[in-house]
Amino acid sequence: MKNSLFRKAAVGTFAAAAAVGLSTLFATPASAHSAGPVGKAECGVNGTYTVTWTVSNDYNKTVDLTNIKINETGETHTAISLTEKGKPGSSSSFTTTYAGTTSKSLTLSVDARWSDGYTKSFTSRPVQLKGDCKTTEHTPSPSPSKSPSKSPSPTPETSKSVTPPPSVSPSPSLPVTGSSSTLPMVGTGAALIAGGAGLVFAIRRRRNVTFTAE
Numbered sequence: 001m002k003n004s005l006f007r008k009a010a011v012g013t014f015a016a017a018a019a020v021g022l023s024t025l026f027a028t029p030a031s032a033h034s035a036g037p038v039g040k041a042e043c044g045v046n047g048t049y050t051v052t053w054t055v056s057n058d059y060n061k062t063v064d065l066t067n068i069k070i071n072e073t074g075e076t077h078t079a080i081s082l083t084e085k086g087k088p089g090s091s092s093s094f095t096t097t098y099a100g101t102t103s104k105s106l107t108l109s110v111d112a113r114w115s116d117g118y119t120k121s122f123t124s125r126p127v128q129l130k131g132d133c134k135t136t137e138h139t140p141s142p143s144p145s146k147s148p149s150k151s152p153s154p155t156p157e158t159s160k161s162v163t164p165p166p167s168v169s170p171s172p173s174l175p176v177t178g179s180s181s182t183l184p185m186v187g188t189g190a191a192l193i194a195g196g197a198g199l200v201f202a203i204r205r206r207r208n209v210t211f212t213a214e
Helices: 002-032 182-208
Strands: 038-043 047-054 061-069 078-081 091-099 103-106 106-114 118-122 127-130
Touching: 038 182, 047 061, 047 078, 047 127, 078 091
Parallel strands: none
Antiparallel strands: 038 047, 047 091, 061 078, 061 106, 103 127, 106 118
């Protein structure tokens, strides 16, 4: 009786282990396929939201992503092809912008098809826009003031003593009177000469006169 129970328990344990192994064998490849869309919102200084959406291939086969759209706004994006996991081109990003007053929860969905034929649809976690993005005034930081450079003090010039030229004493001048004494003297001389000439002429004439007796 005991042996029969032991055998049944052993068979049951083996069957359970086999079932778990088979489910793991078939489930592992499927669960490794992921395109992982994620979104991140940032408020810009211009008062608008910018949401960066990123899709990444987490499997060692190439994948094509189609039907890429933002569910709440209806915005779409062109198809994206990603390389194998870990290689350049295995992820890709794009952005969408919204007014700073937008209050909405956004999600990105994609349809993925790997080169091994596996297909699956993915939807990102919600990205919340609160509608409180405002313009940030940028105040430039004041530039440090430069202390004025000290200008070199001018070298004092050596003063040269200037010897004044010797003063010239003016020559004494005769006092100027109201009347000139030169003119009377000239007139007197001329009169004397004229008188002398007349006297000589008279004497000569007297000598030439011959007296005749009657």
